[in-house]
Amino acid sequence: MTDRLYYTDARLDRFTAVVREITDDGCRVVLDRTAFYPTSGGQPHDVGTLGGNAVVDVIDDDARIVHCLASPIGVPVGSMLVGQVDMTRRVDHMQQHTGQHLLSAMLSDEFGWPTLSVHFGDETNTIDVACEEFDPTTLPAIERRANALIVQNHHVTVSFENAAEATGLRKPSDRDGELRIVTIEGIDRSACGGTHVDCTGEIGALLLRRAERTKGNTRIEFVCGHRAVSRARLDAELLTTAARSLSAAPHDLPGLVEQQIQRVAEGERERKRLAAELARYQATAMWTACIPDSDGVRRIIMSVTGPVKDAEPLAQQLVALGCCTVLVTNHEAGGVLMATAADSGIDAGQRLRTVLQAVGGRGGGSPRLAQGAVSDPSQLHAVLAQLACLPPLPEPLA
Numbered sequence: 001m002t003d004r005l006y007y008t009d010a011r012l013d014r015f016t017a018v019v020r021e022i023t024d025d026g027c028r029v030v031l032d033r034t035a036f037y038p039t040s041g042g043q044p045h046d047v048g049t050l051g052g053n054a055v056v057d058v059i060d061d062d063a064r065i066v067h068c069l070a071s072p073i074g075v076p077v078g079s080m081l082v083g084q085v086d087m088t089r090r091v092d093h094m095q096q097h098t099g100q101h102l103l104s105a106m107l108s109d110e111f112g113w114p115t116l117s118v119h120f121g122d123e124t125n126t127i128d129v130a131c132e133e134f135d136p137t138t139l140p141a142i143e144r145r146a147n148a149l150i151v152q153n154h155h156v157t158v159s160f161e162n163a164a165e166a167t168g169l170r171k172p173s174d175r176d177g178e179l180r181i182v183t184i185e186g187i188d189r190s191a192c193g194g195t196h197v198d199c200t201g202e203i204g205a206l207l208l209r210r211a212e213r214t215k216g217n218t219r220i221e222f223v224c225g226h227r228a229v230s231r232a233r234l235d236a237e238l239l240t241t242a243a244r245s246l247s248a249a250p251h252d253l254p255g256l257v258e259q260q261i262q263r264v265a266e267g268e269r270e271r272k273r274l275a276a277e278l279a280r281y282q283a284t285a286m287w288t289a290c291i292p293d294s295d296g297v298r299r300i301i302m303s304v305t306g307p308v309k310d311a312e313p314l315a316q317q318l319v320a321l322g323c324c325t326v327l328v329t330n331h332e333a334g335g336v337l338m339a340t341a342a343d344s345g346i347d348a349g350q351r352l353r354t355v356l357q358a359v360g361g362r363g364g365g366s367p368r369l370a371q372g373a374v375s376d377p378s379q380l381h382a383v384l385a386q387l388a389c390l391p392p393l394p395e396p397l398a
C-alpha cells in the first residue's frame with residue numbers, strides 16, 4: 001500500500017521513498033510513499049522526476065500508485081529514491097480543482113443546479129449541471145458571484161471522517177470507512193481525494209468561457225488561476241490582431257464583422273450577376289464566330305483547366321442561342337460537359353452517358369445539359385471525337 005503524501009500536504013514537491021516494486025523493463029515503479037498524484041477523480045496526474053528519470057504518467061492501482069518512467073531506472077527493489085513533483089502543473093491542477101468545488105457548490109446552492117460530472121482538461125475544464133434551460137446571459141452573473149466568493153478568501157481544509165458520521169456533504173459518498181473530506185469554509189463539504197489550495201484566494205480568478213446544452217443538461221466551460229489569466233491574454237491578443245486587420249478598435253469588431261459579412265454576400269451576388277452577363281457576351285461572340293456544319297448545327301468545343309462545371313453558365317448561354325452543341329473538356333482530370341440546344345435534336349444526357357459507358361467512364365444529365373468523366377484521361381480524345389461527330393437523333397416514328 002502506497003502512503004499518499006499529497007493527502008495531507010498538497011504543497012510537498014520533494015520527497016524520498018523506498019522502491020517496493022519495479023517491473024522487468026525498469027519503467028514502472030511502486031514506492032512505499034509518494035507525493036505524485038495519480039489520475040483519479042477527474043484530476044490529471046502529476047509529472048516530475050523520480051531518481052532523476054522523467055515521470056510521464058502516474059496510475060492509481062487500487063492501494064498502490066504506479067509511477068511510469070520515460071526510461072528504465074536501473075536500481076533494485078529497496079533502493080531509496082528522490083521524487084520531484086512539477087509544481088507548476090500541480091498548482092494549476094489545485095487551482096482548477098478547488099475552483100470547481102466552489103463553482104459546483106455555488107451553482108447548486110444559489111441556482112439549484114447540482115453538478116452531474118466534471119472534466120479537467122489540459123487547456124480547459126467543464127462541469128455538467130442539471131439545468132435543462134440555461135440562459136447564456138446569466139454567465140457573467142455566475143462568474144461575478146464565483147469571483148466574489150474567491151476574494152472572500154475562505155479557508156480550505158482537509159479532514160478524515162468516518163463515512164457513517166460525516167454530515168453536510170454536498171453529495172453523499174458511496175464509500176464505507178474513513179472519508180477524506182475537503183471543506184471550503186462556509187461554502188462546501190465534499191468527499192474528494194484530489195489536491196486543493198489552502199484558501200479560495202489562491203484560486204486567483206475564475207473565468208467562464210461558455211455554456212452549451214448536452215443530453216438535456218448544461219455543460220459549462222471554465223478555467224481558473226494562472227490559466228484564466230493566460231486564456232484572457234490569448235483572447236485579448238486574438239481580438240487585437242483581428243481588430244488591427246480591420247483598422248478598428250476591438251470593441252467595434254462585432255459590428256464591423258457583421259458589416260463585412262453582408263458586404264461579402266452582396267459582392268458574391270454581384271459577381272454571379274456579372275459572370276452571367278459576361279457569359280452572355282462571350283456566348284454571342286463565340287456563337288457568331290462559329291461556322292455551322294452542313295446540317296446547320298454549330299459545334300463548339302472548349303478545353304478548360306479547371307472543373308468543367310465552371311463552364312456551365314457559358315455553355316448554357318451558347319445553347320440558348322439555338323441550333324448548337326457545346327463540348328467542354330478538362331484533359332488532365334478527364335472531365336467532360338455537354339450542352340445541346342433543343343433544336344439540335346441531340347439529347348446531351350443520353351449521348352454522353354452512352355459514349356462514356358462504352359469506355360468505362362461515368363456521366364449523365366438532362367437532355368440539354370450533362371457532364372461526366374473518363375477513368376483514364378487518355379481516352380478523352382476518342383470520346384470527344386465521337387461526341388463531336390454524332391449526328392442528330394433520327395426523327396421518332398409517328
Ligand SMILES: [Zn+2]
Nearest residue numbers: 097182192194
Ligand atoms: Zn476535489
